[in-house]
Amino acid sequence: MQGDAKPIVKAYVQSVWDRERSRNEEVQAEYAKKIALTAQTGEFELGGAGLRISGVSTHKMDDGAETVFQIGEPLTIRVAWQGKVDSESIYAGYRIDGPRMQAVSGFETQEVDAFLKMSDGVASGVVEFTIPQVELGEGKYTICVSINRRVIPSGPESVVHYVDNACSFNVVRNSPWHFSYLYEPIVSCRFIDPDRSTRDYNGLKK
Structure with a gap:
């Protein structure tokens, strides 16, 4: 592209991703309502006390919530939880589903022997998963998150709380x-x- 065309194209591309960011924020608000509703129904409670996911969001490291990421940028998935469960070895995990296939990436804290820390009474906390560089192809992605207790072999009884399509974000090319x-x-x-x-x-280089 030559001359004055580049700034026009850049402005157009920026406007497209600004619209996507706005749409993502609307979807996030709907997801937050669904998570709150799940918490009220107590569908995933174990042992009567119950521990559940209370919020999911994506961030650029220490910055505020963000839903559009350029390839190469860091991505942090923040999972908030609250409640209590009478069980040890409680871990958190996420799965990223892409526009063309499920499970393009994921991670569970049990892989590094890391577990939620319980305290007396009702507790709350946050688990942050940080990907130093996003290397996914351009497109829209959804995140599924879960809190589980370690059971060997793993089965449905290990699920404490699972939220499908809890969050979404876009990846854009440079x-x-x-x-x-x-x-x-x-x-x-x-x-x-x-x-x-x-x-x-x-x-x-852009």
Whole structure:
């Protein structure tokens, strides 16, 4: 693109993602209502006391909530919980579903022997999952979150609370070319020209 076309294209692309951000925020509000409703019904309570997910949101590290991420940016999934359950080894986990397939990524804290810390009475806390660099392809993604107790072998009885489609976010490319891949790491390239000189290009460059 030459001349004055670049700023126009950038402004248009920005307006598209601003609209997506607005839509995501509306969806997040609806998800929050669903989570609150689930908490009221107590469908996933164990042992009478009950421990449940009370909120799910996506963030850029220590920044406020964000639902649009560029490839290469950090992504933090924040899962708030409250309540109590008479069981040890309670862990949290998430799964990211993509536009073309489920379970493109995920993690459970039991993988690193990390568990929620219970206290006397009703407790509350937050688990933050941080992905240092988003390397998903451009598109809209949904997050499913769960709190479980460790059971070997794992089965339905391990579920303390599970929320499907608890949160959504968009991934955008650092380029005006909107190709769609399942996996898109930051790629740098080098040209070795006929005169043997070299030219390097950083994949993060906008």
